[in-house]
Amino acid sequence: MRPLLRIFALLALLLPAVPAGAVQPDEILSDPLLEARARDISRDLRCLVCQNQSIDDSNAELARDLRVIVRERLVGGDSDRQVLDYVVARYGDFVLLDPPFKGTTLVLWFGPALIGACGLFVLIAYFRRLRRAALESPVALSLEEQRRIAALLAEDGPARGPSEKRS
Amino acid sequence: MARLSFVLPLAALVLLAGVFFSYLRMIDSGDKVVNDLPSALIGKPAPQFALPPLPGRGDNGLATSDFIGKVTVVNVFASWCVPCRAEHPVIERLAKLGIAPVHAINYKDRPDAGKKWLAELGDPYAAIGADESGRVGIDWGVYGVPETFIVGPDGVIRHKHVGPLTPKVLDEEILPAIRKLGS
Incomplete structure (x- = not known):
């Protein structure tokens, strides 16, 4: 201090x-x-x-x-x-x-805020599309991944369900 | 859609680069003066003033009344101003054309220095007002010599050029502006 x-x-x-x-x-x-x-x-x-x-x-x-x-x-x-x-x-x-603050200086006063708003809009639209795309068409698991999941599930047994135990 | 989000920013970049490049070209060729400010006095009557003459010159100095009744040009110059020296032949050419009297304000200068400068380079001016304190210059909104104004027959300031007159500026800007007012 x-x-x-x-x-x-x-x-x-x-x-x-x-x-x-x-x-x-x-x-x-x-x-x-x-x-x-x-x-x-x-x-x-x-x-x-x-x-x-x-x-x-x-x-x-x-x-x-x-x-x-x-x-x-x-x-x-x-x-x-x-x-x-x-x-x-x-x-x-x-x-x-x-x-x-008058007619000829409107751009000066509002220009920066307008550009900022445009940027924000583009950013929001981008993330929305990203999320929607993820929800609408989730990427399918590859054959290899499906086989590994099946193997893991079989190992743990049907009664216990998926667990964090690793082989 | 993905293609568009790639092309759009690229197009904006190319557009901006184009604008900046053409602006640079304009500055380079002298078509655009970087510190060219919009004049507050365009469309306003010439300021009220009366300036004394340079010593030993046969005129009565320069006053507001000199701008009434005909198109006039006022050139603001000083002996300490290097670009004024450069534009001087163009001012002489304009004066020789005889389409409008070319007056001058000798801005923030010792009258004897202004007189000597004209003796050396030639004196094309109709009337000259000696503005030793620079007060009248401020009334005219002068912020960098040389500056050239065109005043209409009604005594209203119609045009302003900041920086030295070049032959190109004279032919493409000053002369058309004078002719437009004269007709």
Whole structure:
């Protein structure tokens, strides 16, 4: 138990080391509440240069510009929604790392579940057929097997029936 | 039945391989740009902006009003952008055709650097706006230079090409789009 405890203690030490992102000191707002909101929003916005990083993570020039714009708009009194809408109006839904639920994104939301359901269906159908086939046409015993069963039964005698005794 | 359960997955595999292969071919031949994103601005009016001119150039910079009344092309370029250099002869050819004024946004560039770049390579542009901060570029949804927009006479953005213009892109994509809007 002791080594396990030690590992957990070490892991706990890593907790404060959450990714700091690419935010530069000169970008950070003096109001910690606004800054926290800015960080939250930035984590939801895709950097269009790297495409698999959020603007909070990316060192790209465009990501920096967008981070600054996000903060400017928050300082100007925008709600989180308004800030996101501002960026979406220019770059489309693709900038949102958490895509909205609507007509054009239905495939995105239901595609994986649909494919999973298809797989499950095929699997169930396969096992059902396997079982039915086994029930409908059991494989007949070969002549050799029939002879061995007859021999075993004869050995034990008719009164005792089949037993686990082996010759 | 057993035959089908063998053929079906195989057919799916062949189909997928075909799709991926043709996609690779398209990327290879330049017909498909991998990071080509659907633009949010197609069908929307060009953003409201007014940019100052490059120093010593005889124009008044570039503003939203420059897009009203005729089909216009806007090319977003920067002196630090290598593919811009590659597409420059194609832009010059487009400008020489004279079917639409070709404007430019000099994106995130020092105005003197943009000026020097044009002095070296030639200046085919009608009007140029200097977007030193890149703010107007963001209003246009720019995420990688070069980008080229076609704006209709009503001031609505009708077409966007991300990446350098090649002679093929010009002939098969840009020119038909301009002609369609002009007629």
